[in-house]
Amino acid sequence: xxxxxxxxxxxxxxxxxxxxxxxxxxxxxxxxxxxxxxxxxxxxxxxxxxxxxxxxxxxxxxxxxxxxxxxxxxxxxxxxxxxxxxxxxxxxxxxxxxxxxxxxxxxxxxxxxxxxxxxxxxxxxxxxxxxxxxxxxxxxxxxxxxxxxxxxxxxxxxxxxxxxxxxxxxxxxxxxxxxxxxxxxxxxxxxxxxxxxxxxxxxxxxxxxxxxxxxxxxxxxxxxxxxxxxxxxxxxxxxxxxxxxxxxxxxxxxxxxxxxxxxxxxxxxxxxxxxxxxxxxxxxxxxxxxxxxxxxxxxxxxxxxxxxxxxxxxxxxxxxxxxxxxxxxxxxxxxxxxxxxxxxxxxxxxxxxxxxxxxxxxxxxxxxxxxxxxxxxxxxxxxxxxxxxxxxxxxxxxxxxxxxxxxxxxxxxxxxxxxxxxxxxxxxxxxxxxxxxxxxxxxxxxxxxxxxxxxxxxxxxxxxxxxxxxxxxxxxxxx
Numbered sequence: 085x086x087x088x089x090x091x092x093x094x095x096x097x098x099x100x101x102x103x104x105x106x107x108x109x110x111x112x113x114x115x116x117x118x119x120x121x122x123x124x125x126x127x128x129x130x131x132x133x134x135x136x137x138x139x140x141x142x143x144x145x146x147x148x149x150x151x152x153x154x155x156x157x158x159x160x161x162x163x164x165x166x167x168x169x170x171x172x173x174x175x176x177x178x179x180x181x182x183x184x185x186x187x188x189x190x191x192x193x194x195x196x197x198x199x200x201x202x203x204x205x206x207x208x209x210x211x212x213x214x215x216x217x218x219x220x221x222x223x224x225x226x227x228x229x230x231x232x233x234x235x236x237x238x239x240x241x242x243x244x245x246x247x248x249x250x251x252x253x254x255x256x257x258x259x260x261x262x263x264x265x266x267x268x269x270x271x272x273x274x275x276x277x278x279x280x281x282x283x284x285x286x287x288x289x290x291x292x293x294x295x296x297x298x299x300x301x302x303x304x305x306x307x308x309x310x311x312x313x314x315x316x317x318x319x320x321x322x323x324x325x326x327x328x329x330x331x332x333x334x335x336x337x338x339x340x341x342x343x344x345x346x347x348x349x350x351x352x353x354x355x356x357x358x359x360x361x362x363x364x365x366x367x368x369x370x371x372x373x374x375x376x377x378x379x380x381x382x383x384x385x386x387x388x389x390x391x392x393x394x395x396x397x398x399x400x401x402x403x404x405x406x407x408x409x410x411x412x413x414x415x416x417x418x419x420x421x422x423x424x425x426x427x428x429x430x431x432x433x434x435x436x437x438x439x440x441x442x443x444x445x446x447x448x449x450x451x452x453x454x455x456x457x458x459x460x461x462x463x464x465x466x467x468x469x470x471x472x473x474x475x476x477x478x479x480x481x482x483x484x485x486x487x488x489x490x491x492x493x494x495x496x497x498x499x500x501x502x503x504x505x506x507x508x509x510x511x512x513x514x515x516x517x518x519x520x521x522x523x524x525x526x527x528x529x530x531x532x533x534x535x536x537x538x539x540x541x542x543x544x545x546x547x548x549x550x551x552x553x554x555x556x557x558x559x560x561x562x563x
Contacts, residue, residue: 085244088298092152092247096142103135103142103152103196110154110198114245120221122236122245124159125167126199134196141194148194149308156240156249159200160207161187161292162281170206170283171215174405174431176412184281185316186250186292186309193308198246201236205433206402207252207285209233210260210504211495214435219492222265224530228489231261234295238265241295248296248305254285255390256484256508258293259520259535264489266522266531268554269295270302270547273540274515275320277306278313284401286394287318289512299521299551303327306543325544334548336556337372340477341365346383347482347507354487357532360524360560361483364534367557378473378480385462387502390509391439392446392459398436399443405431438498463513470514474539479549482507484520484533511537519550523557 086092095101111128131154141147157163160170162180169175183191191197204214212220212235220235222228223243230239234251238261241249251258253271262269271293279290292309296302310324343365348358369375407413407427414426432440446455473480484507495501511518517540520533534553538546 086247089150089153089247089301089304096152103138104132106152107131107135107154107196107198110246113243114199117223117243117245119226120223120239120243121218122201122220122240122243123156123199124169124171124202124217124236127166127197131196131198138194138196148192149304150190150193150195152247153190153195154198154247155190155195156199156201156237156246157187157197158203158234158237158249158251160203160252160283161200161250162283163187163197163200166200168200168283169216171203171217172205172432172436173216174412174428175410176431178411182281185278185313187281189309190305201234201240201249203236204233205436206283206398207233207254207257207290208398208435208439210256210501211490211492212236212261213492214433216433222489224266224489227491228530229264229492231264231489233257235261237295238262238267238269241265241267241297248294248301251293251295252282253291253293253512254289254394255512256505258295259484259508259518259533260505262295262520262522263484263531263533266525267295267297268299268302268522269293269520269533270306271511271518272306272310272543273320273517274512275318276517276541276543277309278316278319280313280315280319286397287401288397289394291512299519299547299554300328300331302519303547303551306547310543320541322541327544327547330544330548331551334552336368336552339373339479339549341368341373341375342378342473342477342480343375344380344383344480344482345377346380350486352486352503352506353483354526356526357483357485357487357524360532361534363560364523364557365481371556376477378477380469380473382462382466382469383506386466386509386513387506389459389462389466390505390513391442391502392455393463395439395443396447396456397443398439399447402432402436402440407431435498466510467514470510470516478538478545480537482535484508484535488526488528488530488532507535516540517543517546519546521550521553523553523559525560
């Protein structure tokens with residue numbers, strides 16, 4: 085198992101391995117681990133053909149930065165000539181006519197796309213139990229959820245079924261499964277990576293990010309995918325720095341870190357997760373970092389605000405799936421009205437329908453001001469408070485998730501499931517970048533993450549600090 089791309093490329097350069105051999109090895113592992121239900125489609129022939137081309141480029145010294153990188157993409161990202169379904173029946177048979185900007189930028193650097201991964205339907209879920217194609221299993225223990233919504237992408241990296249993978253993060257859908265699967269998961273600043281070619285859930289929250297085994301690899305992928313895109317008006321025009329170049333110059337003794345007591349002193353936080361978080365804070369302080377408690381009294385407002393706003397946006401975004409233009413059309417329809425009603429009722433899953441109805445309700449006349457308008461005001465207050473914190477601190481840290489992965493079927497109440505995102509939605513509400521680092525392991529044998537957030541468009545600093553943490557914070561993996 086290769087832990088980073090540098091090791092792969094070193095062996096490629098010395099002809100100890102070829103891209104073709106590497107792809108075939110991943111394909112064999114995918115076949116041996118079909119029970120995990122990670123992939124919805126495997127691009128075997130295409131990946132092998134691309135591997136041969138990259139091998140030729142390596143021989144001719146013309147290969148791109150990602151030569152040897154075998155990558156999986158979440159089933160909400162478009163790849164021309166391939167199906168994309170958001171793990172939903174509603175997009176049955178639909179094939180993409182173009183490739184997402186983020187994916188194309190990886191291909192342009194000679195990345196090999198090996199397949200599309202299972203996820204919660206339309207990225208709505210925290211456990212990957214909502215897919216129309218069945219649940220994804222956590223490779224650490226098949227009785228536990230992998231997290232969601234990007235569960236398939238997370239397990240693909242966890243089980244070494246690819247080198248890295250792309251996911252999307254609307255309220256923690258990269259960082260939460262990264263925590264549950266014991267890998268690195270990064271959500272960049274909102275607008276840092278183009279959303280062109282991404283099937284939208286909540287347009288002002290969605291952001292493409294990555295799963296890797298190392299921070300260095302995550303930095304490389306983010307650097308390549310980031311930057312302005314004429315196809316996405318919400319994509320930032322800010323220049324992209326060299327994310328890896330600052331790693332060696334990072335000085336922990338000049339770092340100011342804030343932790344939020346409200347995220348640690350709460351009854352919902354697992355005792356071992358709490359203790360491990362405090363251990364990490366103590367180690368950071370011992371290494372010379374300035375650690376301070378920062379007041380944040382809006383933790384209880386985050387989940388309600390997030391779900392009011394995201395469901396409202398989902399209600400609007402998902403109205404385009406109507407059974408008329410593409411995707412699933414009910415065979416039971418008899419007229420135009422029944423085409424709409426039956427196709428949507430039969431095509432969408434339970435959780436998606438729940439969120440569409442909730443979003444339609446909060447946008448409806450008589451309730452708009454009471455819910456949607458008020459949630460927007462709270463979002464602005466939270467953003468202002470976070471901006472003030474980042475005037476005084478370089479980073480804000482907290483657990484990624486309140487617990488480790490839970491067993492399938494343990495959270496039958498939707499509210500209990502939603503509360504699992506309590507620590508991750510903050511970065512999405514404010515648009516700040518966040519990362520989950522695999523720095524904890526529970527006595528139950530399951531991993532859990534440590535989350536770091538930083539000021540908008542400060543990915544270079546965030547990744548440098550994260551890389552330092554991975555190399556200098558002692559683990560508790562002997563549990």
